[in-house]
Amino acid sequence: MANMAQAIRMALHYGEKNLGVTDIFGEDVGAPLGGAFTVTQGLETAWNSPLDERGIVSTAIGLGLAGDRCVAEIQFCDYIFNTIDLLKIAGNTLWCSNGQYNMPIVVMTPVGAGIRGSVYHSHSFDAWAARLPGWKVVMPSTPLDAYGLMISAIKDPNPVLFLKPKSLLRVRGEELLPGEPAEKELKSMIDAPIGDRSKWKARWPKLGEFEIPIGKGKIVHEGSDVTVVSYGRTLPLCVKAAQELATQGRSVEVIDLRSIYPYDWQMIRESVQKTGRVLFVNEDTEVTNFGEHLAYRVTQELFYEIHARPRVLAGKNLPGIGLHPNLEEASVPHYEDIVHELREVLEEVP
């Protein structure tokens, strides 16, 4: 099975072949490296840009104004912060022009902890991104979702921020992509060789179109006692926690939100109405966290239908994530935290 890096690469290839993508660019995105996480290896329209995040985002905006389709990369979301006003502009161009200029661009960036990345390779961006009106924001947790969300992002006439959970980029999926060959064959076809790559060219499988609609979540584990809503790195941990609690007779429903904005409120609402309890899990810092918005909404709209306080489990409100595993684990949610929080929500007596 493809891993998420390969899946995104194949979606980008599909985009340049079938959806009019003209430029896939950013720092070390082109040959020979093909991206810090190999996501852009072998792509025809991939090129290396100057080391200039503001230049990358503003060039994407200009390409969008000209009607070309691009996917721009910020190498780590930790370095996207000096582009925040440009992200605002991308999000407000259609609105400020009273509907006259679309901004059909995709910006992708790896996010989150889990690779011992220390202070500047472990940031999250979902809470910040949720405060960029005009953007759509997605974060997959499986290769197939990554493939389908990238295709939807490219097709979308609005700016889409595609957050790549970096600790999941090497994890293989459990579902085949449309047109995906066997694992070994895939590797020999689309992974650049170690060493000299000057003569290497990717051989692409015949891929099929597959879209995950932006704004639609997925129930990845059905349950009836409590709902947990997550996305990205923490999502598989929530599934594992649900499996563990199932052995103890507790039934946990896990929603992979997949889209942070617009988000699938109908799915959350129906699930919480069924379970009466909810936990939101993500790893961005906890103060003014996106999960807080969802918890607030549950409180406002479902107050009389729930049996426990809605909770948010998120990253500690710290200026950084320390390198030592003890520091990292104490800073962002990990498996035991999720199990613990779920037990608390389940055991709460109104």
Added chain:
Amino acid sequence: MRQVQSTKSKAQMKTRPSAKKAAKKPSVKKTEKAQAKDRALGLLPKNQVLQMMDLMVKSRVLEERLIKVYKAGDAFFWIGGPGEEAFGVPLGLLTNKGQGPAYDYLHLHYRGTPTLIAMGMPYLESIRLIMNRATDRSTGGRNFANHYCYPEWNVVPVGSPIEVQYGMAIGTALAQRRRKMKKEASGVTIVTGGDAGSAEGDFASCLIWSSRPGNELPIYITVQNNKWGISTPFSEQHGEKNVADRGKAFGIRTNVVNGNDPIESYFQIQGDLDYIKKNTRPVLTEFHVSRLYGHSSASGANRDSGEDPIELFEKRLVDSKYVAPGFVKELWAQYDVESRQAADIARSEAGPSKDTIWDHVYADGENADWRKF
């Protein structure tokens, strides 16, 4: 929506000169003896010289009307380009206007009225913008004066953040370079902005990205140096003699010209655009201009001292007997009437209604209000 009186300047109506045709073949024939005194005037056909005078006055009268509209309490804020006419009008005349990469892109700052007037923008549209009317075709009442947006002329939305247009211009120029390399029709990208803003990193981005070896961009990087950033003098913050000198490190062709002289500006812009088209390479030109009503209404929008490009040009035209001494005054009065009529129309129009705030957050009418997800 655009029930507008005139989109053509008075001179255009009288003589209908083709700026573009004339631009390709500047006539060096002297049409009047008096031109011997002012050789530069004779480089352009007389009707084109008069057209520039006309458009400069037309633009100034509009800006002064916008200021009056502000002072009368009919607008919240004014910012604009009085003092940049001798640069902005020739730029508008020389721009190949149209929609899409086959035509020139304009990434303007908030002093672009002279350029838009030269391109044919009617008064009413600018006044609707400053009065934030629902009929404001640039922003629908959402943004400030001089924040124009004309997709049919590739005038991309003018924004308030200083200098970001220099980065976005890279993208449109890249789209044009791609087409040029495929031998498809392609225009150039033109970006304008102030001197103080050139301290922002986006200016450096523009120089670097437009001169990547083997990927040089068809981009006209211009700076309108009025020697001020609000209240801060250029001389106190900038050690470089000219902003344009910074282009030299990148092998970019650079120029510093008197942007208060419309003839000098005209030929500079024309030559620069020709070079960019021919070579698919950037040019950086700094135009020294005036800021005649201060920074904006925040500093009072009162007449400042400083060289007035219109007065200077009028004097040249009178000295060279192109026009009689009262000519400009009369033109001024005519445009003043037109501007007042336009203001009266805009004043009578409604603002945008409250229920439109969610319009155009997303394309194609898609809901962006989380309450309705």
